[in-house]
Amino acid sequence: MTSQRIYLDYNATTPVDPRVLEIMLPYFTEVFGNAASNDHEFGLEAKRAVDKARAQVAALINASPNEIIFTSGATESDNIALLGVAEKYAGKGDHIITCVTEHKAVLDPCQRLEKLGKRVTYLPVDQYGLVDPDAVRRAITPRTILISIMAANNEIGTLAPLAEIGAIAREHGVLFHSDAAQAFGHVQVDVQAMHIDLLSISAHKVYGPKGIGALYRRRSNPRVLLEPIFYGGGHEKGIRSGTLNTPGIVGLGAAAALAQKEMAAEDMRFRAWTEAMLACLQAELGDVERNGHPTQRLPHTLNVSIPGVESRALIVQLPDVAIATGSACTSASVAPSHVIMALGYPLARAHGSVRISVGRNTADACIWLATGRIIAATNHLRTLAANREFSGVTA
Ligand SMILES: Cc1ncc(COP(=O)(O)O)c(C=O)c1O
Known part of the structure; x- marks a missing residue:
């Protein structure tokens, strides 16, 4: 008999919300026109759908629809x-x-830019994963053209002090980019209040489809210029050529509209679950340590290290509970997480870290079932280790 599979890896990706899928479906078949073909109604109806989605995405971040560029x-x-600013502003700085x-x-694009002769400062973080805004201020030179600080960390969920960093960037006339792949639709991101000039968005982290996202690009005060990274038909104001993915864009828009409605209630529900899980793990397993900020964090993300237990070994014991070690995109490698290492903890804590992330389809019962399985697996691994020690086997 197989046990019930439990998905607790919503930071890696989310299922498409059925309400989003329903809105998307006609755009694969009936409303299939090319949104750039303005000569007939087929194209125009697709364009209207794209325009609606543009407005929905913009509304969630307090931007104007014409500041949204759809990407993959x-x-x-x-x-x-990163590459677009570096090239466009090469005359101003490097x-x-x-x-x-x-x-x-x-x-990776930063490393590419370094190969091309640009200079990149990689600021450290504190034990919670927070960047010090004063360190950002001190790092600015007359040659600085861009500050790029992620809104929410994908491994530990820590939220950056975006408003403070944005104010510093604005004060110094430096552009401010934030990767909001994990934050968009989960916590409030306001490009005006936070002085954000460029914001990266992904649909599949917020119950939309994979392969679609957006870049917010400020159009005034200041008007941000970007060199494209590839060229073609001049779609999306020449910044992102290529026929628009209408179903995907409609899905991103619908996902944004749903997030706007549900974010506050989800915040409370997810925060309560992740706190309760941590408390239970600590009560049952001893000194389980939280990685990341206790309050300034994504409500649905919990990252913990269980002393004496390697996360890889734990995951092998939990075939029916989907949790992650390190970030999904690099989980093929066994190198310790660069994020946990950056918090300044010993290597063992990085090797022991697991990310548990809840979401819209998580049921209360799943939380307790998964917590129980994690506790049982940990106790099993600890017993094995103790027996090995007792029999003198060390390898
Ligand atoms: C912080 C962050 N940035 C970027 C990405 C990549 O997003 P996408 O899959 O939309 O390309 C991810 C996805 O894991 C992420 O967590």
């Missing part, structure tokens, strides 16, 4: 923001500030 996801948005706990979608 946050990876592409990050690349356009220095970028980011931080060590960013996702690869930011770190």
Whole structure:
């Protein structure tokens, strides 16, 4: 008999909300026109759907619809923001500030820019994963053109002090980009209040489809210019050429509209679950440590290290509970998480870290079933280790 599978990896991806899917479906078959074909009604009806989605995405971040550029996801948005600013503003400067706990979608383009002769400052974080806004201020030089700090960390859920960093960027006339792949639709992101000039968005982290996302690009005060990273038909104001993915865009818009309605209630529900899970793990297993900020965090994300237990070994014991070690995108590698290492803890804590993330389809019973299974698996591993020690086997 197989046991019930429990999905607790919503930071990696979310299922498409059935309400989102229903809205998307006609755009695969009936409303199939090319949104750039303005000569007939087929194209125009697709364009109207895209315009609606543009407004829905913009509304969630307090932007204007004409500031939304549709892309294939946050990876592409990050690349356009970093590479696009670096090239367009090369005459102004060559220095970028980011931080060590960013996702690869930011770190890798930064490394590419370094190869091209740009300079990148990678700021450290404190034990909670927070970047110090004063460190950002101190890192700015007359050659700095961009600050890129993620809104929410994908492994530990820590939320960056975006408003403070944005104010510093604005004060110094430096553009501010934030990777909001994990934050969009989960916590409030306001591009005006936070002085954000570029924001990366992904649909599949917020109950929309995979392969679609957006880049918010400020159009005034200041008007942000971007060099595209590839060229073609000049779609999306010339910044992202390629026929628009109408069903995906409609799905992203619908997901944004739903998130706007449900975010507050989900915040309370998810925060209560993750806190209760942590308390239960600590009560049953001893000194389980939380990785990340206790309050300034994504409500649905809990990252813990269980002393004496390697996360890989734990996951092998839990074939029916989907939790993650490190970030999903790098989970094929066994290197310790660069995020947990950046918090300044010993290597063992990084090797012992697991990320548990709840979501819209999680039921109360799943939380307790999964917690029970994690506790049982940990006790089993600890017994094995104790027996090995007793019999003198060390390897
Ligand atoms: C913080 C962060 N940035 C970027 C990405 C990549 O997003 P996408 O899958 O939309 O390209 C992810 C996904 O794991 C992420 O968590």
